[in-house]
Amino acid sequence: MATINTIAIIGATGNMGSAIAKSLSKPGSYRLLLMSNDTDELAQLYSQLKEPNTGTEIYSISCAREASWEADIIIVATQNDAEKEVAEKIREVATGKIVISISNPLNSAYRQLITSSDTSAAEELQKLLPNSKVVKTFNTTFAADFISSVIDEKTADVFIAGNNGDAVKTVSEVVKSAGFNPIIAGDLSVSRTLERMQLLRIRYTMNNSYNWLAGWKILHN
Amino acid sequence: MHERLLSSIGSKIALNETAMNKLKQFFIPKKIRKRQYILNAGDVCQYITFVEKGMLRSFTVDDEGHEHVVQFAVEGSWISDMASFLSGKEALYNIEALEDSEVLNLGTQAMDDLMHQVPGMERYFRLLMQNNIIALQRRVVAYMSLSAEEKYLKLMEVAPDIMNRASQQHIASYLSITPETLSRIRKQVSNKK
Numbered sequence: 001m002a003t004i005n006t007i008a009i010i011g012a013t014g015n016m017g018s019a020i021a022k023s024l025s026k027p028g029s030y031r032l033l034l035m036s037n038d039t040d041e042l043a044q045l046y047s048q049l050k051e052p053n054t055g056t057e058i059y060s061i062s063c064a065r066e067a068s069w070e071a072d073i074i075i076v077a078t079q080n081d082a083e084k085e086v087a088e089k090i091r092e093v094a095t096g097k098i099v100i101s102i103s104n105p106l107n108s109a110y111r112q113l114i115t116s117s118d119t120s121a122a123e124e125l126q127k128l129l130p131n132s133k134v135v136k137t138f139n140t141t142f143a144a145d146f147i148s149s150v151i152d153e154k155t156a157d158v159f160i161a162g163n164n165g166d167a168v169k170t171v172s173e174v175v176k177s178a179g180f181n182p183i184i185a186g187d188l189s190v191s192r193t194l195e196r197m198q199l200l201r202i203r204y205t206m207n208n209s210y211n212w213l214a215g216w217k218i219l220h221n
Numbered sequence: 222m223h224e225r226l227l228s229s230i231g232s233k234i235a236l237n238e239t240a241m242n243k244l245k246q247f248f249i250p251k252k253i254r255k256r257q258y259i260l261n262a263g264d265v266c267q268y269i270t271f272v273e274k275g276m277l278r279s280f281t282v283d284d285e286g287h288e289h290v291v292q293f294a295v296e297g298s299w300i301s302d303m304a305s306f307l308s309g310k311e312a313l314y315n316i317e318a319l320e321d322s323e324v325l326n327l328g329t330q331a332m333d334d335l336m337h338q339v340p341g342m343e344r345y346f347r348l349l350m351q352n353n354i355i356a357l358q359r360r361v362v363a364y365m366s367l368s369a370e371e372k373y374l375k376l377m378e379v380a381p382d383i384m385n386r387a388s389q390q391h392i393a394s395y396l397s398i399t400p401e402t403l404s405r406i407r408k409q410v411s412n413k414k
Contacts, residue, residue, distance in 0.1 A: 003258050003259060003260065003261055003264065066252070069250060069251070069252045069323075070251070070252040070253075070254075072251075092222065092250070093222075093250050095245070095246060095248065095249060095250060096247075096248070096249035096326075096328075096331070097249060131246050
């Protein structure tokens with residue numbers, strides 16, 4: 001029996017954070033550390049997840065550093081503009097660990113990215129956490145997809161980008177465990193494309209007033 | 222977070238500030254809760270683990286389901302399944318935290334890189350391995366030739382801290398005696414005082 005990896009979700013009570021937490025709370029997959037500054041919402045999420053999954057080790061922690069210290073894998077699920085602050089807090093304890101960047105650096109109107117074309121949110125996070133293995137994933141996924149990863153009878157693809165082969169492999173398992181089809185897209189700089197893909201889809205969804213249960217799927221024969 | 226590690230290394234080799242900052246980057250800091258496992262027998266042991274705080278034990282489980290404690294590790298000591306770590310083969314040991322603990326994990330690649338990049342680390346690990354061999358030899362000899370009471374007194378002498386912190390059951394298992402024998406020896410020894 002392999003030891004179970006511990007995943008800390010920083011910003012667990014947010015839209016994406018809670019969706020990811022729910023999808024990973026199945027017994028036997030992972031130990032989950034839920035972290036949020038909002039202690040009331042955190043307590044609520046904790047009991048919501050703990051009750052139906054008594055076989056899963058789930059803890060709520062109100063400190064990002066503590067949660068990351070105990071984790072093997074850290075998912076930064078805060079708003080993009082809070083990432084710098086989180087990175088400062090967790091830098092030392094995240095040494096050698098996988099840090100998952102899920103964010104899209106959108107402007108307030110969701111119409112543009114605030115990063116220049118020669119970088120990405122993931123690469124910026126990597127600069128802030130030079131001793132961690134930053135991996136981009138779940139950024140092309142809407143929160144609603146975690147409840148139903150099968151859309152139009154197809155399992156949605158989730159793209160993964162990172163520089164460390166072992167880390168990318170481990171994250172593929174996380175993606176699979178959340179119910180999606182993992183696709184390894186390339187090194188961390190591919191995040192530039194992945195973040196723009198999501199911008200395209202958000203604009204498309206908003207322009208057409210579509211609902212948020214939608215995903216990417218590469219079709220081939 | 223790295224205090225014990227730095228003093229352990231610093232006691233064997235000269236470390237300047239640059240080397241100290243450099244070597245921290247190779248270790249993965251982990252908090253572990255009491256009763257949490259960091260290695261299960263049958264997996265490959267990926268790290269050698271330095272204990273900054275708390276206590277862990279390595280143990281095997283025989284065919285009849287009996288546990289045998291191989292080693293206790295407290296602050297300032299290392300624990301791993303060395304054979305598995307070095308060979309990449311399946312581990313024989315389980316490693317469990319006996320207290321809430323803080324550890325620093327060093328992977329195989331990181332260990333290699335560390336030895337290349339920080340002067341003196343090769344010497345540190347050589348000394349560590351030497352001490353390991355000495356400890357192992359002592360343990361084998363004790364197991365083969367000492368009486369239960371002698372083994373108990375030896376452990377009291379070299380690791381009184383472990384005697385106070387570990388459970389009677391685990392200490393008995395470490396000494397390869399039954400908890401009843403351990404309790405009898407304890408009484409005898411305290412009566413002699």
